[in-house]
Amino acid sequence: MVAAAAVVLALIVYGVVRAMTADAKETPKAAATVAVDRGEVTTEVATTGTVQPAQTRSLSFAVSGTVESVSVRAGTTVTAGQVLAKVDDTDAAEAVSDAQEALDDAEDALTEARANASATSSATTSPACGSNVAAAYVTGTATPAPTATTTSPAPTATPTPTATRTASPKPTATRSTAPAKTTAPAPAKTTSPGRPGGGVPTGGGASAGGGAPTGGTTCGTSGGGQQSGGQQGGQGSGSDPILSAQQRVTQATTTLENAEDALEGATITAPIAGRVISVSGKVGSQVGSGSTFITLADVYDMQIDADFPEADADRLAVKQKAVVTLADRPGKEFKATVVQVDPVGTSDGTMVRYGVVLAFDTSPEDLLVGQSASVRVTTGSKTQVLRVPSTAVHDVSGSSGTVLKGGTQEKVTIGLVGDQYTEISSGLSEGDQVVRSW
Template sequence: MKVWWLAGGTAVLAAAAVTAVVLTGDDKPAPVKISTVKVARGQVTSTVSASGAVQAQVSRSLGFTSNGTLTELNVKPGDVVTEGAVLAKIDASSAQDVVDQATQNVSSAQDALVRAQQAHDTALGAPTASPTPSTAISRPAASTTPGGGTKSGGTQPGTVQGGTAQGGGSGTQGGSGTQNTAQNRANQIQSTSDNLTNAQQRLNNARLSLTQANAKLAGTVITAPVGGKILAVSGTVGSQAGSSVITLAGAGDVVVKAQFTEAEVAHLRVGQTATITLPDDVSTKYDGKVMQIDPAGTVSNRLVRYTALISFDKVPDTLLYGQSATVAVVTASAGDVLSVPSTAVHNGYVTVRVNGRDEERAVETGLRGDVNTEIKSGLAQGDEILTAGQ
C-alpha cells in the first residue's frame, strides 16, 4: 500500500507539473495597442544607413620653392584655415636681391632696345644719293666751204678722241659711286636690324629672368591654396625648411568612408543626398552627398560589403579625422503625396474607421518608406485609419 501511494503520489505530482506547463504555455502575449491616425499629405523617403569613419580623401603637402630659415609659422595641427591665409615664411633677403638685380637688367635692356630702334629708324630714313650724270660729248656741226671742203678745226682726231675719252671716263666714275652708296646704306640697315633683334632678345631674356626671380620670391611664403584643416606641421621658427612643411586637407576633401551591404549598395547612386551624424553630437545632422561607390566589394565573414564615400556639404570646424560617423543615404523619395504609417498597411488593405465602425479597404500603394507608405488611391486626406503599436 505504501508503495502504491508513493506511486500514486508521484503520478499526481507529474500531473500537476504538466498542468503548470500547460498553464504557462497558455500565457497570452502583451496586448497590441491599437491607435488611429489620419491620412496626411507630405513626403515619403526611403534610406539606407551605414557606419564609417571620417578621413581626408586628398591631402596637400605644402612647402617653399627653396631651402631657407623659417622666420614665421602661423599654424599648428588641427587649425582651420581659409583660402589665401599666410601659413609660414622663410628668410627672403637673398631672393629679394635676385629680384632687384633682375629688375635692373630689364630696365637696362629696355634702354638698349630704344637706342637700337632709333638707330634702325635712322638707317631706314637716310636719303638716297642721286646718281652723278655722265659728261656728254659735244660734236660741232661740220660747215661746208664754198669750195665744197670741210672745216677740219672741230673734227680733228685729237680733239674728238680727247673729248670722247674724257666723257667716257666721267660716266664710269658716277655709276661706281652710286653703287657704293646704295651698298653702304643696305649694309647699315642690315647692321641696325641685327642690333635691334639682339636687343629684343636681350630684353626677352631679362624679363624671363625677372619672372623666375619673382616666382622664387613668392615661394618664400606658404599660403593656403584652399580652405581646410591643417593635418601636420614640421619645423620650428629658426630651423631650416624646404619643400615639405605643412600638410593641408581641403574642406572639400573630407569624406566619410562607409561600408554598405550588397542589398543596400544596389540602391546607391552617386549624387544622392545623405545626412551624417557624429558620435559627439547625435542630435545634429550634417548634409552630404554620395560622391563615390567602389565597384568591387570586400568579403568579411562571408558577408560582402561595398565602400562608399560621403562628402560633407559644409565641413564642421570641430571635425576630427578618424572619428566614427553614421550616414543615412536617401535612395528614394516621393514628395507631396498621401501617406499612412507602414504598420497600417497589410497585403494592400487598411482598416478605416468610419462613424465609429471599422471596415477594411483596399488601397494602391506607392513608395514604401522607412516610416510611412505612399497611398496612390483608396484613401482621402483626413481619413482615420487604424495602426498597430506597442
C-alpha cells in the same frame, strides 16, 4: 503537527482547483488593426562616416634652404594671406639682383642697336632720294647751249588717193586718208658742265657715270649708282643686331620673373582661411623645394565621407537629401546633400563598399576634423499616397502582396516600400481596417 496539517490541506485545495479548470480554454486577444490612410512614404539607407574638410592645401617652399621661422603649429587657425613660415632668402635675393642687372644691360644694348641702325640709315641715304632725279642732273646751266640741236616736227605723210583704194568706187571704212597728228617738238637737252657722260638715260637702270634713271627705283648707297628693282643697297648679309638685342631682353626678362618667383616662394603664406593640420619641420631644419612643409585645411567648409554596402549603394544618387547627427551634439540633426557617389567600390575581403561624399546644407561651427557622424540618406519619397504600415503587408513578391482585412487575406498592389509605411496602389480604399501585424 499543525503546520504539517496546513501544508497538506493547501495541497489538496490546489489539486481540486487544478482539476476543475483543466479543460478551460484561454480567450485569444483581438488582433490590432489600423486604418488605411494617406501620407508620406519614404525609404532610407543609413551608415556612419567621418567629418572631413572640403579641401586641404599642401604648402611648400619654392627654394631649398634653412628654415628661418615658423609662426604656426598643428591646430592653429589662420586667415588668408597670413605668413606661416620662412627660409633664409639671401641667395634668392641675390639672384633677383643679378637678374635685374642683366635685364638693364640687355635693354641698354637694344637701345644702342636701334640708335646705330638709325645713324647708319641716315648716312647712307642720297640727298636726292625721293626728289626729281632728272632735274638734279640738269641744273648746271641756266640756258640751253647754242649748239644743242632741236628735233623738228616730222611731217606726216599725206596719203595719196590710191593708198587705201579697194575694188569699191568709194573709200573703205578705215578712213586712212585723214592726216596724222604732228609730233610736238621735243625741248633741247643740255649737258651739265664738268659731268662727262651726264646725259639722262631713258632706261630703268643707273648709268655707270652717275646718271639718274627715270625708271622710278630707290636710291643706291654704293658708288653713287642706282640698283635696279627698287632695292636699297649697302645692307650687309649678317645677322640683325636689333633682333639679337631683343632676344637678349626677352631672355633676361624671363630669368628675372623666375628669380622673383623663387624669392617669393621663400615665404609660405596661407592661401585660404583654415586650420593647420600638420607642420613637418622646425626652425633650423633643412628643407627642399617642393616638399610639403605645412598642411592647411578649410574647416569652414566641411563635408562627410561615408561608405555604404553594395546592397544600399545602388539606390544612392547625387542630390539626394540626408540627415546627419554628431556624437558631440546629441539631439541635433543637420541637413546634408549627397554630392558624390564613387562609381567603383572597394572590398575589405568580406564586403564591397562604395564611398559617398555629403555636404552640409548649412555647415555647423567648430566641427572637429575626423569626428564621427551618423548618416541617413533618403533614397525614395512619395507624398499623399495610400499607405499601410509595412508590417501589415506579407508575401511580398515584386509589386504584389497580401494584407489581412476583416479576417480575410486580400491581394494588393504595392508601390514604394518604405521603412515604416508601404504604398498601396490598388486593392484597398482609404479607411479600410487591416491587421497591423500578423
